[in-house]
Amino acid sequence: MDYGISGLSLIPVRKEPSEKSEMVTQVLFGEHFEIFEEMVGWSHVRMAWDGYEGWIDSKMITPLNARAFNRIEKRPFAVTGDIISLIPVNEEQNLTLVAGSTLPVWRPYLKEFSIEKEKYKAGGEVFYGDRKDPRKVVITQALKYFNAPYLWGGRSPFGIDCSGFSQVIYKMIGMPIPRDASEQVKLGTALSFVDEAEPGDLAFFDDEEGNIVHVGIIWKRNKIIHASGKVRIDNVDQFGIFSVDLKRYTHKMRVMKKIIGVNETS
Template sequence: MNYGISSLSLIPVRKDPSEKSEMVTQVLFGEHFEIKEEMVGWSYVNLAYDGYEGWIDSKMITPLPLRSLKKLENRPFAVSGDIINVIPVNEEQTLMLVAGSTLPVWRPYLKEFSVGKDTYKTSGEVFYGKLKNPREVLIRQALKYFNAPYLWGGRSPFGIDCSGFTQIIYKMAGVKIPRDAGEQVKLGRALSFVDEAQPGDLAFFDDEEGNIVHVGIIWKRNKIIHASGKVRIDNVDQFGIFNIDLKRYTHKMRVMKKIINADGTD
């Protein structure tokens, strides 16, 4: 088996092996993947973080030897928390990390991480190990994305979709959830009433056929942070999301889920 890792800020993952094909998700810096198939200029990959699959431009892949893969998997997980973190590589070059990027082989005492033979230092915020206050981190990080543009398949502050937003925010809080809202809704415990929701709980919304089509993060009483046109804050109740600009309901409530328990576990 062949493996790769992203040493770029982000790599688009496409439905078909073409630059014109729909982007289905993105690989952020430090996330690795298995290369399942190769053709001229393109590689079909399975992402280790969430199992998502698609095609990426082979030129964007940094090879990951099996020995390095095992080293990655045996080290604690670290995630960049700054919306943008510009890291010096040398006198002429910098590396730009977006929030939610993985910092492989993290050495907290040195504030260093490594990809292959390259080692980088960061003075930015890093989430590492088991967090004592995951809900606080969820909300604080979610609010940093306010006004980030909506982008289908996006997972970065430069463009993000609704489930990419919830996944990345939960990643920074140390909780792994699937990529798509239709899979995220299968997690956690359903809440009977909106008043039961706590900051950081997820709310899911469906269409006329009952398909889950949207997800957002509960902020505080009757407020939701979600990506719809942009990352925004709207009112939410048992009927759905009431868009404060349009002054009408835009999404129909299906269910609210508690993914993180009161003690911070998931």
């Protein structure tokens, strides 16, 4: 088995080994993965964070040996909280990291992380270890994405989809959740009434066939933050999302789930 990590700000993950293929997700800086199949110029990878699979242009991969991979796996991970972070490489170059990027092998006392033998200094907001008041962190971080454009498969403030949004925000409180809304909905405890929801809970919405097609983050009473066209705030009730711009319901409520503080699935 071979291993890799993203040494770039963002790496697109394709459904098939072709630049013309649909982008299904993105690898953020510092996220590591297994490589279990290779073709000419392409690598089929499985993300360590969420088990998601897809194809990456092999030129974009920073190789990891098994020892370095296991070292990253065993250490508590640090995550950037600033929408954009500039990490100096040398006097001429910086790494540009988006919010939710991983800082492997983080040394909080030195404000330093490393990939293999390369060490980097990082400032700004970094989430590490136990997250105090996780619901507050979820809302504070989610609001930073306000007006970020919608992008299918996106996970960054430059373009993000609904489930990528919830996944990255939950990553900042140290909670791994699946990449797709249809899998995220399987977590946590269902709420019987909208009024039971707390800031940071997730709301899921379905289509006419009953398929989960959308997810958003509850902000406060009858308000939801979600990615639809852009990251936006709309009204929400037991019927669904009511767009304040369109003056109509745009998404049909299926279920609201409490995941923060809940260990079991339902």
